[in-house]
Amino acid sequence: MIKVKSEHWDQSVIGRTLANDVISDSGHFLLKQGMVLTNWHLSILQNHLIEDIFLMDMPQEPLSNQVEDIFKHRENISIIYKESVVEVKRLFQLAISREVPSLQDFMKPFTPLLESVLKGPNIFLELRHIKGHDEYTYRHSLNVGLLSATIGKILLLPIDDILQLGRIGFLHDLGKMKVSPQILNKESKLSKNEFDEVKQHTIYGKEMIAMMPGENEEIEYGALCHHERLDGSGYPYGLKGDQIPFLSQIIAVADVYDAISSDRIYKEKHGPLEALDELLLEVFKGRFNSEIVIPFVEHILYGYIGNDVLLDNGTKGRIVQLFKEEIRRPLLKVGEEFIDLRKKRDLHIQEIFIAPSLV
Template sequence: MLKKILVTDLELGMHIHEFCRTPGSEVPWVNQIEVPLNDIDELQRIQQSAVREVWIDTNLGRPASALHQPQPAAPLDNTAPASLEKELTQAKLIFGRAKAAVMMMFTEAKMGRAMNVADADLLVEEISNSILRHPHALISLSRLKTSDEYTYMHSVAVCALMVALARRMGLTDDQVRHAGLAGLMHDVGKMMIDPEILNKPDRLTPEEFAVMKHHPEAGLKILEEIQQVNAMVLDVCVHHHEKMDGSGYPHGLAGDEISVYARMGAICDVYDAVTSERPYKKGWGAAQSIREMATWKGHFDEKVFQVFVKTLGIYPVGALVRLASGRLGIVIEQNEKSLLLPKVKVFMSARTKRPIEQRLVNLANAQDHDTILKVECPEDWGITDVEELWSGMKSGSLTQ
């Protein structure tokens, strides 16, 4: 029996019948057929390539029973819940492929060629499935991108944030998919901006910023030429810099003049921007970013912003917190039933500033008898590896 699956769902022991061709997937093995998958290095090369989907033969590979009978340890559903650790591994693979795909799509746009919407849809599906398996892994991991890859990976991160926010808001599956595509395409107009301005390592001058402010309308022009693009995607592209008080651009819309999707885009775009490392500024932590954004009156839709906060958690994954017990810890996992009681990995004494034995504390468990007192700034404690503490990866290693 033949079955089409995403390469992220490939496992050792499967038999690849055929690789699915897509633009950018011209790799040595794409012309191969009937490939038994028994080597871990080969599996990783395929998953890190531009190939997105393959046909597997369940008769020649893994036993049909292993693929089709209910087995808790190996669920068929590629949206089944996963642990943070497992999904971080998958998310890194997704980011590697996403960077190449977005670079290709944006380059096509810059050269005046039609972008491949089918590739974009498939990428949104991969991202959406990751969020269904674990709602925080891919979003949190996106903060590890470097300033050099910001232009492209920012679009991937905003896509993930839009998908997660749309799901939290209870939108339909089609609306979630369109929201993700809007996040992926919202900055395509930046490809029309002078590279010296777009990639400038310092803050823009007022004159340069005036040029940069043309990117939403440039993006709209590009997307309008693609007949398959949904109206929501066009709307978010041109209006994600509008503000509720009317002080945004390019049209100075205010209040109800701004669609709910553009309001979502504005929040997701800013959050990823302020949490990202740039040549001229250090990214804020997730918790600090939420606190700061909450003070920007007139900028965001307050109701949508509150849903966004619930999407990430009051204490987002990666937040450094001080506990009532006198320990410092890093938030590892959210507790959906109580956003104030996440799982925290403790690793330092707040009194002595010395390391302690690392252990996971579930604040929702009464026997742990601990609570969060406040969010801390890593620099105040001389902590430079805060991202590595929760992800196991160093900052800047996202697509390496």
């Protein structure tokens, strides 16, 4: 690790890796340890009058090569993902038309995708590049499996738990195959009877997984409990606190995040910052575990600094700083000016344009 003072910040530090988090004098997070420095990052540091930074000792691969590799990785994930959706649809439909396939059969289209995202860039950002509202149930199953495993990685869980989170998340909604599509895709509010039928999908899922060969009790229970909430307001049993397995608590967070931020036939996705805000609200209400949600939210937020955004008035800007107390309203740079969305309540972020993730 080497300390570099601001007067020595030139092209020689571009492409080098930060050895520590950078925090402003006012206590706001600026850059994350492990980020590969760009000219934009240097401008952020200079704007906040940061005097020195710490860099990793060994020079990194040239930044242009890293960006090229990331675009190739992103394209590869997109191809694998689209192929996986087709196979997942076949397997899920097979599970209700004939006998339930084995866990090994279910994992075949999922495992390559899981392995790819676990060793690649930020999956939360990558998934937003894969557009489309068709085949929602199958996309959602893949997404929740990938997100759940990545949350496990963020929380530094053992690799066996990370892989198990992927399996549980992937199969968490298998029981929806036994719920009427007319109910699942209904645009208007569900009646009490219809909602009661939807809630049965957790029990259906457990039963279908139990029919698979082998010992899959943890996966069964994960599918059963992913709608339980810490305050007892969930279903099917109204479990509370530690009665809900920790892995199921992670699945619940991934499930809600993807549901809020995904396209559907009858619902456009919310903005990514709005989805994070909703998760924090669930923590405030006592429904979600803060030890899961806070690291999850912080990890995603770090990836958005330096990305371009489109406001609802058509203006384009770039995220300079995020505020945890109002994560939907960051500080933006628009041209040569700065706009603090906390003070411009009439403006809202419509979309974030995701640059290649180097963290």
